[in-house]
Amino acid sequence: MVRFLFSRVISASIVMLGVSCLVFLLIHLIPGDPVEVMLGETARPVDREALRQALGLNQPIHQQWWGYMKGLLHLDLGVSLHSKRPIFDLLKERFPVTFELTFFSLLVAVGLGFPLGVVAAVNKGTPWDYFAIGISILGVSIPIFWLGPLMILLFSYGLGWFPVSGREGIASIFLPAFTLGFAMSAILSRMVRSSLLEILSEDYIRTARAKGIQEWRVIWYHTLRNAMLPVITVLGLQLGALLGGTVIIEWVFSWPGIGQLTIEAIQKRDYPLVQGCVLMISLTYVLVNTGIDFVYGWLDPRIRLSEEG
Amino acid sequence: MGFWVPITVFLFWVILGLGSPFLNLDPEQMDLSKILNPPSLGFWLGYDDLGRSIADRLMAGATTSLVVSISVVGITLMIGTFVGTLSGYWGGWVDHGMVRLMDIFLAFPGLLLAIAMAGVLGPGIENVVMALCVVGWVGFARLSRAQVISIKQREHVQAALAIGLGRTQIILKHLLPLTLAPLIVEATFSLAGVVIAEASLSFLGLGVQPPDPSWGSMIRDGAQYMLVAPHMVIFPGIAVMLVVLAVNLLGDRFRDWLDVKSG
């Protein structure tokens, strides 16, 4: 187990390093002169020079990279061109906002996806099953930036149940979380369904049934607990889609999180801020994935046992 | 319902996408007197906020989505398979390093890296293709590498090696055909993903620029008028959904068929 943890930490660190390097390169991908793009073709030379100095673009690239890395270690991500505030502060402010959204979306995803998958598996072949599969296929195919406006049209304008956008009051989380969560629940429910089906046909389940144990006990104790493993795997994989979707959902619903900040930064050509946002989101993703790996390793007895003794 | 409906939708999309530049369309023709007209008998999908025919723009948008998705899938398939196969075959440090590299690219959730790249490279269809390629090669690389690794051990490859067939021969004649099938499945799902990704980027304003039509930017423009002219936002959304649905279903069918074959 310890060796497992250790190797995970090492690989996570390598990945984070790689991510930082890639993000560092972003600003150098800008076609033409990055400073000119950021300030507009009509900026005064003295302003351009000042920005070049501030961003260290005059230095040779390895020096820039080293400066960038050092800054990261001190949690200094630079300053936003547009608002002149330290990028780290901006990210710190918005992180809990995005976290709120992802948390509630996850709740929706599990709350919808899990029961749907169970229903489908237990009632395999019946109309319930087809219904559940249908919903899940729909969820995978519908673009969330379309679903969002439709939800606003239906629930905010039509029925007036929820506020339109922004983050004010408890009701305002609902539409964004539901839109994002719905898409995820689709994938989750399919995974739950297939994983349950696999287990339900396993021998030890048949044995349990043969022994006369009640059906619900069979499902609950024996099946579901073992189904958790692949479900958590999927959750981990889907986390990526969730975080990526957050960017779009925050934009559609004017949810003031890191995703919205990223898009605004791109539109304002505030590239240092874009770098900061992408870095923060990706590193968070790596950390969470590593955490999931730990949970996975703890749950999977094969891994747990193989390292001991 | 499984096969015929999705394949019809898919073919319809492909034909429309390939053919629309040759039809006598004018997706930019503005007739101010028709601004925001809802669908009616003569003008089946209505007009947008500039008096342009939504039907024409929808069809031109099909070309955009087709061109981008085929390009991206084609390029990433080739690059990813090439890299993944070589890596799996050679093993050792090269393979190790490649796996790390793939992990790094996979560390960017969802469309984030594509959004950042498109944002940095600037608007335009070529940059969209480039950004999506940078993000998309990993899937194919991972898949082909896994395939190669598992096949490498198999007996007939050992046998071929024993006989003394050259490495290239082995790769081409033995490894590739077996990896091809799952790759096609992956390519199908990837196609669906790219259609949504292109639409998402255009929706955010990062992709195809106006006045060039793209379903994603049509949805963005349409959302502004959804209170007064919902047809503007509904039709492009349906288009994206139908195409993605069809391609996903086809991918599902492929995969089921493959499972049956290899099972």
Add this chain to the structure above:
Amino acid sequence: MEFDEQNLPVPGLAVWKRVSPTQFRFTLKDSIQPFHDGSPFTSGDVKATLESILKPENASPHRGDLISIQKIETPDSRNIDIFLKSPDSFFPDRLRVGILPRKKIEEKHPFHTQPVGNGPFIFLLWPEEGSLKIKRMFDGQIFEFLYVKDHTVRVLKLLKGEIDMLQNDLPPELVSLLAKDQRVRVIKGKGSNFTYLGFNMEDPVVGRLGVRKAIAHALNREDMIRYVLGGAARPASALLPPEHWAGNQNLIFYSYNPVKAKNFLNQEGFDEQRLPKITYKTSSDPFRVRLATIIQRQLEKVGFEVDVRSYDWGTFYGDIKGGRFQMFSLTWVGITTPDIFHMIFHSESVPPNGANRGRFQNAVADQLIVQAQRADTRETQMDLYRHLQEVLLDQLPYIPLWYEDHFFAGNKNLEGYQLAPDGNYDGLSRISLNRKNKQ
């Protein structure tokens, strides 16, 4: 000064007497409110404000208006004597700048982030762009301004009561939607804000008169007003609307005539082989981009190659002020006196001295402007300004588009609001919420 419906100056804070051709005496009215920081409003504050504007090191854009002042004296706390360098019959027209408290000027108070004045509203908070809080003096009513970028969201917020009112800045389809809704009351009014296309006179393409005339003939303003603006605008031929005292009611704009447009282009040497290329800058407001796209299309039909570039407001306005453009569209808001002609069209008003961003240089126009400013009677002034506007319509440093109407949409229980022709929010000083009707 303040201005009436014809934009003629009427006494605002003071009445005046012309003591000699170069001396005016202003007497402060009794009814003047003290400043919001408590200090009384005296002649010393007027002197301090005007002198601060005149100081060259302060680089005030209003300095040009007041440059004829030679000296200011304050014989007592209610009277101000202003001595001019040369006779100017209409000097009081220029005194429309707000007066600031002298003490705070001396303390170098940051007025640009914390305004202090003596008007009907007191400034409370301005935490970020687009978010403002002010308090009405006479009853303590607080007004909060919110920035909502998306048109649909603004409308929905109003309909659901999340906001109480909004003014302008919606496409006409949404205005109609609001007008039909029971929860909301919509008031419409004619506007005087001037929407136009601006040009860089030094550009090789649009700097040529024939090209600009071609553009003018290529535009179908009537269709744009009818279909895109929903009829909520009046076609314009000049900077000042016809109801302005110095306006010209007899100007005739260029007809919509694509053939004539093509001819003008040919005369200037352009044809299919050599297309005139224009980069058309606009702000990123979706409605303006929509209009720009339509104009682009109309111009392309007569043979132009047009590239529309939209920028966020800060970048866009900065480019315009700095003269970095070929063609752009904008609106002049809140024009009151014809002094604006000097600021925009006189050849010496090239930035940073004024707002002649397109670098228009025309001797006839210069002469008319100067003569009008020196004129002795209103009648002479009116004639000169009318003539000037004819010249401007012929030379087209701007191509006038239209005067957009204004509208107000608010909770149906709001009463007493009046729209102003330049779309300002002065009506807020009289608006009230009738709570008896609220359920």
